[in-house]
Amino acid sequence: MSTPTTTRHLIAPTIATGVLMAGYLLLRPYGDVEQGAAMAEAFASPAWVAAHILGALALASFARLALRVADLGDSTTARIGRFTGLAGAVLVLPYYGAETFGLHAVGSRALADPGTLELVAPIRNQPAALTMFGLGLVLLAVAAVCVGRVLGRPAWPLAATMALVLPQYFLPPFARMAFGVATLIAAVILVQHLWTAADSERVDSTAPVDLEPVR
Known part of the structure; x- marks a missing residue:
């Protein structure tokens, strides 16, 4: 028998979303905004792989939060959030895989053979991959x-x-680094509210949760 979802179950995916997104955008090498050696070094860096894994996990964590919100309150809005969150995560993750591991392999080879960087554009701009990625981000929005x-x-x-x-x-x-910090701050704001609501639930399990649900 599964345990009913409570406000407390929203805290972990909220924290993960903020911490992981901040880690992704603060640790990510940005040499790919340039050309040549700087781009190759960015792709080849272990930080490139680590940061993009954090970014993928951040989006998955937010999808998890949307799922937990739907478990907590069965409104139409919550159900839409569940579907779009999970569908969005499924659609963006393959592109993150190519960006994380494919470009890392390209960058590692390009350190010795700069001509390998010609593969970057076809990997990033593959039509099906771009369409899935863009649609997934819209669904997450x-x-x-x-x-x-x-x-x-x-x-x-x-x-x-x-x-x-x-x-x-x-x-x-x-600006991307500032965006990561802003996401972390936003997550902290929500966690503070959720923590207070969870404390109220523990004091009186019959008390309504102050989450302003949409019906």
Whole structure:
């Protein structure tokens, strides 16, 4: 028999989303915004692989949060968030795999043979991969809006940052790093609210949870 989902179950995926997204954007090498040796060194760096794994896990963690929110309250908005969150994560992860491991292999070879960097554009711009990635991020943005509506005002900062994951890819490195920090701060804001709500649940399991659900 499964344990009913409570507010406490939202805390872990919220923390993971913030910490992992910040880690991804702060640790990621940004030499790929240049050309030649700087690009090869960025791709070949172990930090490239580690950071992109964190980024993929951050998006998966947010999808997990959307699922937990739907388990907590069975509103139409929550159900839409569950579907779009999980579908979005499934669609973006293959592209992250190519970006993480494919470009790392290309960069490692390009340190000795710079001509190998010609493979970067075909890997990144493959039509099916780009379509899946873009659609997945749009679905995650929809999930973010749903999570914000269900959980209310404390969730909106995190919902806003996760809805803007797609456009942040076009920002310069310093702005992307700031975006990662903003996501972490937004997660902390939500966790503080969830922790208070979870304490209230422990005191009185029959008391309504102050999460402003949408019906």
